[in-house]
Amino acid sequence: DAGxxxxxxxxxxxxxxxxxxxxxxxxGHNSLFWYRQTMMRGLELLIYFNNNVPIDDSGMPxxxxxxxxxxxxxxxxxxxxxxxxxxxxxxxxxxxxxxxxGYTFGSGTRLTVV
Amino acid sequence: xxxxxxxxxxxxxxxxxAVTLDCTxxxxxxxxxxxxxxQPSSGEMIFLIYQGSYDQQNATEGRYSLNFQKxxxxxxxxxxxxxxxxxxxxxxxxxxxxxxxxxxxxGTSLTVIP
Numbered sequence: 033d034a035g036x037x038x039x040x041x042x043x044x045x046x047x048x049x050x051x052x053x054x055x056x057x058x059x060g061h062n063s064l065f066w067y068r069q070t071m072m073r074g075l076e077l078l079i080y081f082n083n084n085v086p087i088d089d090s091g092m093p094x095x096x097x098x099x100x101x102x103x104x105x106x107x108x109x110x111x112x113x114x115x116x117x118x119x120x121x122x123x124x125x126x127x128x129x130x131x132x133x134g135y136t137f138g139s140g141t142r143l144t145v146v
Numbered sequence: 147x148x149x150x151x152x153x154x155x156x157x158x159x160x161x162x163x164a165v166t167l168d169c170t171x172x173x174x175x176x177x178x179x180x181x182x183x184x185q186p187s188s189g190e191m192i193f194l195i196y197q198g199s200y201d202q203q204n205a206t207e208g209r210y211s212l213n214f215q216k217x218x219x220x221x222x223x224x225x226x227x228x229x230x231x232x233x234x235x236x237x238x239x240x241x242x243x244x245x246x247x248x249x250x251x252x253g254t255s256l257t258v259i260p
Contacts, residue, residue, distance in 0.1 A: 065247065075237070075250045087246065121189060131179040131241045132198050135248060137191035 038124050038138035045145055050112040053141045056105055057126030065135065066099055066109050067123040075123075081107065082129060114145045148173050150238050152251035159228045160259050166213070167223040167254045169238030179241045180221040181248070182212065186234040194236075197221060228258045 037056040045051050057064050065080040079089040084101045092099070096115070101107040111118055121142050125135035149172040159165035171180065182194040197205045197212045205212045213222040225232055238251040 063246070074252050077247055080247055082246070123191065125191075129246070131175075131177060131243055132196065133179075133241075134181050134193045134196055135183075135191075135239075136193070137183075139190050142189075 036124055036126050036136050036138035038122075038141050040141060041139060043141060043143045045114055045143070047115055047145055048113045049145075050110065051114045051118075051143060051145075053109040053111075053122050053124075053143070055107045055109070055124030055138060057107070057124070058136055059105065061126035061128055061136070062104075063127050063129045064101060064107050065125045065127075066107070067125065069121045069123060069140075070119075078109070111143075114143075116145045119143055119145050148175070148240060148242055148249045150240055150249050150251035152238055152254050154254045155252075156255045156257070158257050158259055159225075161230060162227055164224060164226045165228055165256065167225070167236050167238075167256065169221045169223065169251060171219050171221060171238075171240050171249075173219075173240060173242055175243040177243050180212070180214070181239045181241070182210070182221075182223045183237045183239060184232075184234045185237065185253070186231075191237075195223070225256075230258050230260060232256060233258045 039054045066078040068076045078091045079099045081101045099109045121140045123140045124138040127133045127135045151170045178199045180197040184192045195207045195210045197214045209226045211224045235253045237253045239248045
C-alpha cells in the first residue's frame with residue numbers, strides 16, 4: 033500500500049497565480065480530508081468528503097479556495113488567486129468512516145506564495 | 147461541542163526516562179475514539195496509538211501507552227524509555243460517534259535531551 037499520495041511536495045508560486053494541490057487517497061477509504069497547518073493557527077480542517085461528496089466546507093477560508101473529488105481515487109484543492117497568507121503546509125488525509133478508524137496522512141504540500 | 151486541550155506547549159525529557167503528555171477532551175458523544183499522532187521535524191503525521199471510549203483496558207503500542215481516565219476526560223500519552231528520535235510534535239485527537247472529522251489539540255513539542 034503506497035499510502036496517501038500528495039503532489040507536489042513543494043510549490044513556490046507568485047501572488048495571484050492559481051495553485052492546484054493533488055491527493056490520491058488509500059484505496060477503499062471512503063473519507064477524505066484537507067487540512068492546512070501553520071505555526072500561528074495549527075491544524076485547520078478545510079473540507080472533507082464522504083464517498084466523494086463534500087460534507088463540510090465551513091473551514092474553507094474564502095471563495096478563492098475550492099476542492100473537488102471527482103472519483104474515489106483523486107481529489108484536488110485549488111487556490112485562485114493565491115496570496116502570501118496562503119503559505120502553509122497542506123495535508124490530505126483519508127480514512128474509513130467510523131470512530132475507531134484513524135487518519136492516514138499524506139506527506140503534505142509545502143506551499144509558499146511570494 | 148467537541149474540544150481537545152493540550153496544555154503543555156513544550157516538554158523536555160532526559161533520554162531513557164519516561165514522559166507523560168497531557169490531553170483532555172470534551173464531548174457529548176456517548177462513544178468516541180481517541181488518537182495520538184507524532185509529527186517529527188520532517189513534517190509527516192504518524193499515527194501512534196488509539197483508544198476507544200468503551201475499551202476497558204488502556205491501549206499500548208510498544209513504548210507508547212495511553213493513560214485513559216474516562217471520568218476525568220483525559221487521554222494522556224506515556225512514552226517510556228525516551229529516545230532522541232522521539233523529539234517531535236505530538237497531537238491528541240478525537241473522533242466522535244458520527245465518525246466524521248477529527249478534532250485535534252494544539253500539540254505538545256517534546257524534546258529529548260541526551
